[in-house]
Amino acid sequence: MKTRILCGLVAACGCLSPGLGAQDPDSIAVDTVRYILEPIEVAVERERSAPPPVGALTVSPVDLRRAQSADAYQLLRDVAGVEVHAQGQGPGYASNVVMRGFTSDHSSDVLLVIDGVPVNLPAHGHVEGYADWNVLMSSSVASMRVIEGNASPLYGDFALAGTVEVFTRADAEGARGSFSASSFRDLRGDVSTGRRFDDGGFFVGAQGARDEGWREGSDAWLANGLVRGWRSLGRGRLEGGVGVYGSGWDSPGFVSVTDFNAELFQTPTDPTDGGRSRRVVGHARYAQPGVAGGYLQAVGWGMHSDYSFFLHIPGHDHGGAGLLQQSGEWDERVGGGGQVELGWTTSRGDVLLGVSGRADDVRYEHALTLLREVVDPEIELDSQHRAGAAYGRWRLTAGDRLGVDVGLRADVVRHRSRSTLSDEPTWISSTNTIVSPKLGARFELARSWYAVATTARGFRSAVGIIGDPTREPYISWSNELAIEREGDDWEASLSAFRVDVDNERVFDAITLASSGAGESTRQGLEGRLAVTVTERLAVEVGGTWNHARLSAPYADAHEDHPNEVFAGSTPVEVSTDEDARRVPGLADHHGRVRLLAQATDDVEARLSWRWSGPHVPIGEPSVRTRAYSVLDAGVSWTIADGRTIDLELGNALDIRYVELRSTSYVTPGAPRSLRVRMTFDTLPF
Numbered sequence: 061m062k063t064r065i066l067c068g069l070v071a072a073c074g075c076l077s078p079g080l081g082a083q084d085p086d087s088i089a090v091d092t093v094r095y096i097l098e099p100i101e102v103a104v105e106r107e108r109s110a111p112p113p114v115g116a117l118t119v120s121p122v123d124l125r126r127a128q129s130a131d132a133y134q135l136l137r138d139v140a141g142v143e144v145h146a147q148g149q150g151p152g153y154a155s156n157v158v159m160r161g162f163t164s165d166h167s168s169d170v171l172l173v174i175d176g177v178p179v180n181l182p183a184h185g186h187v188e189g190y191a192d193w194n195v196l197m198s199s200s201v202a203s204m205r206v207i208e209g210n211a212s213p214l215y216g217d218f219a220l221a222g223t224v225e226v227f228t229r230a231d232a233e234g235a236r237g238s239f240s241a242s243s244f245r246d247l248r249g250d251v252s253t254g255r256r257f258d259d260g261g262f263f264v265g266a267q268g269a270r271d272e273g274w275r276e277g278s279d280a281w282l283a284n285g286l287v288r289g290w291r292s293l294g295r296g297r298l299e300g301g302v303g304v305y306g307s308g309w310d311s312p313g314f315v316s317v318t319d320f321n322a323e324l325f326q327t328p329t330d331p332t333d334g335g336r337s338r339r340v341v342g343h344a345r346y347a348q349p350g351v352a353g354g355y356l357q358a359v360g361w362g363m364h365s366d367y368s369f370f371l372h373i374p375g376h377d378h379g380g381a382g383l384l385q386q387s388g389e390w391d392e393r394v395g396g397g398g399q400v401e402l403g404w405t406t407s408r409g410d411v412l413l414g415v416s417g418r419a420d421d422v423r424y425e426h427a428l429t430l431l432r433e434v435v436d437p438e439i440e441l442d443s444q445h446r447a448g449a450a451y452g453r454w455r456l457t458a459g460d461r462l463g464v465d466v467g468l469r470a471d472v473v474r475h476r477s478r479s480t481l482s483d484e485p486t487w488i489s490s491t492n493t494i495v496s497p498k499l500g501a502r503f504e505l506a507r508s509w510y511a512v513a514t515t516a517r518g519f520r521s522a523v524g525i526i527g528d529p530t531r532e533p534y535i536s537w538s539n540e541l542a543i544e545r546e547g548d549d550w551e552a553s554l555s556a557f558r559v560d561v562d563n564e565r566v567f568d569a570i571t572l573a574s575s576g577a578g579e580s581t582r583q584g585l586e587g588r589l590a591v592t593v594t595e596r597l598a599v600e601v602g603g604t605w606n607h608a609r610l611s612a613p614y615a616d617a618h619e620d621h622p623n624e625v626f627a628g629s630t631p632v633e634v635s636t637d638e639d640a641r642r643v644p645g646l647a648d649h650h651g652r653v654r655l656l657a658q659a660t661d662d663v664e665a666r667l668s669w670r671w672s673g674p675h676v677p678i679g680e681p682s683v684r685t686r687a688y689s690v691l692d693a694g695v696s697w698t699i700a701d702g703r704t705i706d707l708e709l710g711n712a713l714d715i716r717y718v719e720l721r722s723t724s725y726v727t728p729g730a731p732r733s734l735r736v737r738m739t740f741d742t743l744p745f
Contacts, residue, residue, distance in 0.1 A: 109214070109412075111207050111212065112207070112211040112212050112213075112465050112467070112498065112500050112514065112516075113211075113463070113465055113500035113501060113502040113512045113513075113514055114207065114208055114209050114500065114512070114514045114540050114542075115207075115208035115209070115542065115557075115586060116205060116206065116207045116208065117140055117141075117205065117206045117588075118204070118205045119139050119140050119203075119204040119205070119206070120139075121201060121202060121203060123139045124139055124198050124201050124204060125201075126696060126706060127139050127198070131146075131155075132193040132195075132196040132198070133146060133157065133167075133193050134146070135196075136157065136193075136206075136224065137670070138668070138692075139204075140206050141588075141600075141651075141652045141654075141670075142157060142159065143158040143159070143604070143650045144156065144157055144158065145158065145645070145719050146719045146720075146727065146730075147166075147719075147720065147727060148275075148312070148719060148720075148728070149309075149311040149312070149313075149314075149333075149369075149371060150278075150280055150307075150309025150310065150335060150369070151192075151194045151269075151280050151282045151307040151309055151337075152192055152194065152307045152308075152309060152335055152336065152337030152367055153309070153311065153335065153369060153371075154166040154167055154190055154191055154193065155193070156645070156720070157170045157193075157224075158221075158645075158650075159208060159221040160208055160221045160222060160557060160559060160582065160584075161221070161557075161559055161582025161583065161584060161606050161607075161608040161646060162220060162221035162559075162582065162643075163644065163645035163646045164221055165187050165523075166186065166187045166190045166191065167180075167190075167191040167193060168180065168187050168188060168189030168190060168191065168218065168523070169189065169220045169221040169520060170191070170218070170219075170221050170222050170223070170224060171215055171217075171219040171223045172191050172196075172223075172224050172226070173215070173223065173225050173226065174195070174196060174226045174228065174303075175226070175227060175288075175343055176345065176359040176361065176399070177341055177343050177361045177363070177397075178218070178418070179192070179195060179196075180217075180218040181393070182217065182420055182447070182521060183393075183420055183424075183443040183444070183445040183475060183477070183525070183526045184391065184422075184424070185391065185424040185426060185439065185441065185527070186389060186391075187523055188520070188521050188522065188523045188524070188525055188526070189217070189218040189520060189521070191218075192339075194282060194284075194305070194307060194337075195284065195303070195305045195341075196226060196284075197228075197250070197265060197267045197284040197286060197303075198250075198267075199236075199238070199252055199265055199267060200228040200229055200252065200263070200265045200286050200288075201226055201227070201229075202227045202228055202229045203225075203226070203227045204224065204225065204227075205225045206222065206223075206224050207222055207223045207225070208222045208540075208557070209221070209514070209516065209538045209540065209557065210222075210496075210516050210536065210538050211467075211498055211500055211514045211516040211538065211540070212467070212498070213451045213452065213453045213467030213468065213469045213496070214414075214451065216447075216449055216469060216471045216494075216496070216519065217471065217473065217519065217520055218520050218521075219520075220518055220520040220536055220559075228286060228288060229252075229254070229263045229265075230262075230263060230289065230290045230299050231254050231255065231260075231261025231263050231288075231290065232252060232253060232254030232255070232256065232261075232262075232263045233254070233255070233256045234254075234742055234743075235251070235252065235253035235254075235742065235743035235744075236251070236253075236739070236740060236741050236742065236743060237249070237250060237251035237739075237740050237743050238737055238738060238739040238740065239737065239738055240706075240735055240736060240737035240738070241735070241736055242733055242734065242735045242736075243733050243734040243735075244271070244272055244273060244733055245272045246269070246270070246272060247269065247270045247271075248267075248268070248269040248270075248737075249267070249268055249269075250266065250267040251265070251266055251743070252264065252265035252266070253265075253743070259291055259292040260290055261289060261290060262287070262288065262289035262290075263287070263288045263289065264286070264287050265286045266283070266284065266285045266286075267282075267283065267284040267285075268281075268282070268283050268284075269281065269282040269283075273312070274730050274731060275312040275325055275326060275328075275728075276312060276326045276327065277310050277311065277313070277328030277329075277333070278310060278312050279309070279310045280307065280308065280310065281308055281309075282305075282306070283306050284304070285303065285305075286301060286302075286303045286304075287301050287302050287303075288300070288301030289301065295348055296346055296347055296356075297346070297348070298345070298346050299345050300342070300343055300344030300345060301342070301343060302340065302341070302342045303339075303341045303342075304339070304340045304341075305337070305338065305339045306336075306337070306338045306339075307336065307338075308334070308335070308336040308337075309334050309335060309336070310331075310333065310334040311328075311333035311369070311370075311371055312328045312329070313328055313329025313330060313333055313371070314329065314372075314722075314725040314726065314727060315725065315726050315728055316724060316726075317721075317724050317725070317726060320726050320728055323716070330372040330386060332370060332386070332431045332432050333370055333371050333372055333386065334369065334370060335367060335368055335370060335371075336368060336369075337365070337366075337367035338365065338366055338367070339363065339364070340363070341362070342361065342362050342363075343360065343361035344359070344361075345357065345358065345359045345360075346358050351402065352402060353404060354402055354404035354405070355403050356400070356401070356402055357401045357403075358399070358400045358401070359398055359399050360396075360397075360398035361396060361397055362394075362395070363394070363395045363396065364393070364394050364395075365391075365392070365393055366390075366391065366392035366393070367390075367391055368388070368389065368390045368391075370386045370387070370429055371387055372385070372386055373385055373386065373387050385428055385429075385430060386428070386429040386430065386432070387427075387429070388425075388426070388427045388428070388429035388434065389424075389425070390425040390426075391423070391424050391425075392422070393420055393422040394420070394421055395418065395420035395445075396418070396419060397417055397418035397419065398416065398417060399414055399415060399416035399417070400415055400416075401414035402414070408456050408457065409454060409457060410453075410454070410455045411452075411453070411454050412452065413451075413452045414450070414451050415448070415449065415451075416451075417447065417448040417449070418445070418446075418447045418448075419444075419445065419446050419447075420444070420445040421444055422441075422442070422443040422444070422445070423441070423442060424439070424440075424441045424443060424526060425437070425439060425440050425441070426438050426439035437481065439479070439481070440479065440480045440481045441477050441478065441479055441480070441526055441527065442480060443477040443526050444476040444477070445473075445474075445475055446473070446474040446475075447471065447472065448471070448472050449470060449471045449472070450469070450470050451468065451470070452469075453466070453467040453498075454466045460504075461503055461504040462501065462502075462503050462504075463501065463502045463503075464500070464501050465498070465499070465501070465502075466498070466499055466500075467499070467516075468495070468496070468498065469495070469496040469498065470493070470494070470495045470496070471494045471496070471519070472491065472492070472493050473491070473492050473494070473521060473533070474490070474492075475489065475490055475521070475525055475529035476488070476489040476529060477489075477526055477527065477529055479527075488529050489529055490529040490530045490531075492532065492533050494517075494519045494533060495517075496516065496517040496518055496519065497516070497517055498514075498515075498516040498517070499515050499516070500512070500513065500515075501513050501514075505543075508545055508546050508547045509544070509545050510544045510546070511541075511542070511543055511544075512540070512543070512544060512555075513540065513541050514539065514540045515537070515538070515540075516538050517535070517536070517537055517538075518535075518536045518538060519535050519536065520533060520534050521533050521534075522565070522576065523565065531563075531576055532576060533563065534562070534563050535561070535562045535563060536559050536560065536561045537559070537560045538557070538558075539558050539559075540555055540556065540557045540558075541555070542554060542555035542556070548592070549592050550590060550591040550592065551588075551589070551590045552588065552589045553586075553587065554586075554587045555585065555586045555587070556583075556584075556585055557583060557586065558582070558583040559581070559582040559583070560580075561579065561580045561582070563576050563577070563578070564576075564578035564579055564580045564610060564611070565578060565614075566578030566610055566611060566612035566613060566615050578610055578611050578612050580608065580609065580610045580611065581607075581608070581609055582607075582643065583607050584604055584605045584606040584607055584608075585604070585605045586602075586603070586604045587601075587602065587603060587604075588600075588601070589601045595658075596659070597655070597656070597657050597658070598656040598657075599653070599655055599656075600652075600653070600656070601651070601653050601654075602651055603651025603652070604650055604651065605648070605649045606647065606648055607648075608642065608643035608646050609642060609643065610641045610642070610643060611641070612641065613641060614640070614641075614643070614644050614681070640681035640682075642675075642676040642681070643676075644675070644676050644677060644678040644679075644681075644722075645675055645676075645677065645720070645722075646676075647673045647675045648673040648674055648675065649673040650670070650672040651670070651671055652668060652669065652670040653668070653669045653670075654666070654667070654669075655667040655668075662697060662698040662699075663695065663696070663697050663698075664695065665693075665694070665695045666692075666693065666694040666695070667692075667693050668691070668692045668693075668694075669689060669690070669692075670689065670690055671687065671688065671689035672687065672688055672689075673687045674686060674687050677721040677722050677723070678722040678723065679722055679723035680721070680722075683721075685718060685721055686717075686718075688718070688729075689715065690710075690711050690713075690717065690729070691711070691712045691713050691715075692709065692710050692711065692712060693708075693712050694706065694707060694709065695707050701741075702740060703738070703739070703741075705736070705738055706735075706736070706737040706739065707734070707736055708734070708735040708737075709732070709733075709734055710730065710733045710734075710735070711729070711731055711732045711733065713732075714731050715729070716728070716729070716731070
């Protein structure tokens with residue numbers, strides 16, 4: 061009976077930190093109950109619940125800690141093959157994680173959850189759901205899972221394109237550290253330590269970076285710290301911790317297409333461009349079996365953050381005097397939330413019921429600035445975000461081959477805001493209720509072969525809702541059909557997906573104004589293949605083909621706000637051709653081939669070739685960018701017990717390419733670079 065309860069506790073919730081990470085998986089004897097959907101396992105590197113039957117990828121912690129990525133976004137691209145477009149304007153200026161046909165401006169359509177705490181920021185003036193992934197410290201990660209789409213009933217707002225779940229370590233045995241340097245004189249280091257006992261343990265980690273970058277004006281620093289621990293408390297387990305993050309940076313600015321073609325990258329647009337960001341998060345979790353015949357889990361968290369950044373507006377100067385004009389933004393907020401879940405493991409499957417809530421109070425300001433001094437305050441908003449949800453999930457078997465995953469989620473989201481620049485500040489408020497059914501099935505076709513089908517409703521709050529709370533949320537229906545093969549020697553999957561979205565922001569050619577009545581269809585094919593060729597050679601291949609169209613030309617989501625908030629936006633050029641309806645910023649196709657070779661017992665070599673197809677830039681409906689591909693190479697050499705040297709050669713062929721393009725300005729991709737890292741698995745403290 062105790063074993064059954066333990067299995068249920070592990071399977072309860074993917075948004076909670078790993079409670080069994082303190083134990084050696086080889087020392088746990090568990091009679092796992094077999095379900096067609098996915099086996100429930102007890103291990104250090106597994107999540108708290110099985111994913112829904114959709115495209116999902118669990119990333120090895122070994123790969124996470126070995127990767128020498130420049131930041132958390134590139135880490136996801138390097139180890140999980142997810143498409144990422146770097147903004148390139150400093151560590152706190154969030155980049156774009158692209159999934160399932162969504163460009164996810166500043167990663168706003170992909171929900172990042174760390175130890176049960178959502179990173180995405182609601183009621184945000186730059187873009188709703190803004191997510192700075194640099195709060196993620198790779199050396200602290202116990203597990204990472206990427207879930208494609210909105211099929212999981214455990215997640216609501218911002219999980220439109222998918223969810224990335226991260227769980228950090230609650231304890232450690234001994235101390236480890238690493239130090240790295242790059243050919244651009246970037247320096248990074250991390251150190252961690254901890255203890256593990258029979259009834260508890262702790263983990264302490266820190267990360268620091270000082271970058272010069274490959275472009276002039278790219279100086280930056282970043283620091284992360286994490287303290288976590290756990291202990292037995294009665295029949296349950298209590299764990300929690302505090303994480304802190306800070307960064308400061310200079311921004312080199314965007315480059316005009318003309319300068320990019322002439323390879324003029326090194327003159328900063330405005331030497332005073334840049335910003336800073338700070339965040340502190342505290343969280344706690346309690347789990348106990350034997351409650352109401354099942355198991356109980358509860359999580360609570362609180363957060364404070366503030367940031368400011370200054371960036372030149374391409375094509376503008378101040379008063380015609382030739383002085384550069386900046387756009388300055390400030391965001392300060394406090395927030396908190398929590399959730400409570402009850403689950404039961406029965407002979408027919410797993411049942412989970414939960415409630416969650418979140419509250420954020422925000423102060424957001426936007427101004428035209430000159431040399432970081434305010435010239436014209438444009439926006440000053442007080443905003444409140446309140447959200448609550450109830451959800452349920454039933455994973456059951458039907459016969460010997462069929463597994464069914466049934467979920468239902470109901471969210472109530474309320475926004476309030478007021479412009480303090482108006483003579484009589486007036487609160488504008490609105491409440492939306494969204495009910496999201498989820499249904500998935502997994503059928504065993506033959507030994508190791510499965511067919512998967514999923515349909516799910518999801519949502520995310522509209523861009524610009526901080527200035528206009530009456531905007532309807534984006535509503536989506538996601539559907540997926542897939543065939544999967546599991547096995548020791550090779551694994552494969554091929555998925556056909558389609559997402560239909562309502563309430564998209566588009567340009568109405570009749571009224572010549574922006575409208576929230578648009579629709580879009582985002583569909584495509586996604587495939588993965590992993591083959592163990594020999595004991596010393598493995599190959600991974602993955603790619604996505606996208607076909608995403610809007611019902612009308614794309615429009616700036618910051619237009620048409622009350623109280624003249626975000627006034628003066630320039631509408632997009634009216635066009636009725638096919639390219640004008642393409643979802644901007646989304647590559648037609650992208651993919652990766654990765655080779656892993658164990659040359660000797662002490663040397664491992666890696667080769668990764670990734671490519672991205674053409675796309676239509678924002679604000680340039682008649683333009684198609686060029687496709688590009690980049691080759692990366694790496695080698696790891698264990699020179700002694702607990703001592704490893706990693707070498708990474710990024711963009712080995714020194715390809716000149718564009719990470720992002722918008723309104724005739726681009727962020728150029730990084731040229732060839734070499735990173736060297738020394739890792740110490742044991743330190744003398």
